[in-house]
Every structure is written in structure tokens, then in C-alpha cells.
Amino acid sequence: MADGKDCKCWAHGECECGCGADWTPQEIYDLRSKLKEAEEKISARDGYIGNLESHLKTTEQRLFQAEAEKDDAERRWSEIADSLQKKISVYEAQEKAWLSRIVVGDMDACGALIDALKIQGTKLKEAEAEIRRIKNG
Numbered sequence: 001m002a003d004g005k006d007c008k009c010w011a012h013g014e015c016e017c018g019c020g021a022d023w024t025p026q027e028i029y030d031l032r033s034k035l036k037e038a039e040e041k042i043s044a045r046d047g048y049i050g051n052l053e054s055h056l057k058t059t060e061q062r063l064f065q066a067e068a069e070k071d072d073a074e075r076r077w078s079e080i081a082d083s084l085q086k087k088i089s090v091y092e093a094q095e096k097a098w099l100s101r102i103v104v105g106d107m108d109a110c111g112a113l114i115d116a117l118k119i120q121g122t123k124l125k126e127a128e129a130e131i132r133r134i135k136n137g
């Protein structure tokens, strides 16, 4: 009981009182109560902030992990792309060599055909000359 309301010795203030009543002003109790409420709110807010911080930390860890996984995936894809590019280069080189061999082979075949035609032309001329010689007696 504040403000000396429970005083049993009819005193007008704390200095006159001999019964040990509580002379603390009610306002102090009200303020203490408000302070306690405020502290509880702050405590609750701190808890909320703590949860948020913990959540943020977890999210950051997940993000970090995801970035590491992304880097790893990119590196693997890059390796696969490099490997494929190398294979393509090998195939291209093989195809070029193969094509050039075919072209060279064709040219060789054409040359042989031309040589054969020349020989036949010569033989034909010889035969015509022989025929003329026989006709002329």
C-alpha cells in the first residue's frame, strides 16, 4: 500500500510515522510497473531481433553454399564444354585429313585417266597412220 494508506498511527508523513507503513508515492510504483513493461517489451524485441539475426545467418550460409554449388556446377560445365570442344577439334582435324585424302585420291585417279586417254590417243593416231599407209599401198 503506497502513500502511507496503510498507516495505523495517524501520521501525516513518513517522518512522523512509527508503524512502518509504506510511504512510497504511488507514482513510483506506477513508474516501476511501466519500466517493467518496457523492459519486457525490449526483452521480447531483443528475442525477435535475435531470431531475425539467426535466420539471417542461416540464410547467408545457405546463400554462400548455393554460390559455392553454382561455382562448382559452372566449373564442371566449363570442363565438359572444354572436353567437347577438344573432341570436336579432333573430329574436325580427322575430317579435314580424310577429305584431303579423298581429294588427292580423286586427283590421282583423274591424272591416271588422262594419261590413259593420251596413250589411247597416240595409239589411235598410230593406227590411222597405219591404215593410210596400207591404203596408199
Ligand SMILES: [Zn+2]
Pocket: 007, 008, 009, 010, 011, 016, 017, 018, 019, 020, 021
Ligand atoms: Zn504510521
